[in-house]
Amino acid sequence: MPDRHAPSVAPERPEAVTTPLVVAIDGPSGSGKSSTARGVAQKLGLAFLDTGAMYRAATWLVLHSDVEAGDTDAVAALVGSADIAIALDPARPTISINGTDVTEAIREPVVSAAVSAVATNLAVRADLVARQQSIIGSAAQGIVAEGRDITTVVAPEAPVRVLLVADPQARVARRQAELGERVTSSEVTDQVIRRDRDDSTVAQFTEAADGVVVVDSTHLTLSEVIDRIADLAPTSRPTVSTGASSSAVSR
Ligand SMILES: Nc1ncnc2c1ncn2[C@@H]1O[C@H](COP(=O)(O)OP(=O)(O)OP(=O)(O)O)[C@@H](O)[C@H]1O
């Protein structure tokens, strides 16, 4: 006979945890990935990961070392032992390598000209992909990650995957407008067209993989592109819980 006066204890219920949203954006140089990803992250209240900044920081380190960019083993060892700290706040993304803040330095034309040599080093890619997956997996509030292989390699299971494209002329013109007289038109063409050619030898960002939504920004303003991608985000997120079947809660 149960004791009617015993204090009642609620049965333990498995806690439902919302899975953080991951938005993956890839595309060629100048298609607007960084600006768009930052805007989407701000609009949806997510973190922001610029994976290109990690390749640029690795390149900055190589350029400031006595290692030759073509010495693949030495470059991989140098980058592999480096401490890369990237801030995920879309309002103020910063990046440091081995304690040096290189947020501004990695945008210099000298880094843009050399970055493909480091980004096509397969050992460096394996290292940075693993770091990126760890960052994405730890972003409790969800994250927008952009680069060249996010939809295909880094986060192929992301619920929102976008290939952001734009005509080559528009991409070159945008980059020229951004850099102004700091660079010649042939340097801009090198930064956009030659870099895409080299980078596409190790990452597939010219055609959308299965399930990836193509957004063409050629004739869209930045805010139109941000709205279009933000609208792809589900309004509810699945939950995971111990033993219970998955359900949805509001974002
Ligand atoms: N939809 C748009 N319309 C006009 N200009 C844009 C648009 N999107 C981005 N831009 C501008 O184009 C330039 C390149 O954008 P952004 O740096 O975001 O491109 P990206 O794809 O990240 O390039 P990269 O891969 O070379 O770093 C910036 O000056 C940005 O302000």
Ligand SMILES: Nc1ccn([C@H]2C[C@H](O)[C@@H](COP(=O)(O)O)O2)c(=O)n1
């Ligand atoms: N996921 C990524 C991100 C970037 N890269 C390479 C290709 C670019 O030349 C370089 C810098 O990227 P950006 O800042 O211009 O977007 O890094 C890559 O291979 N994979």
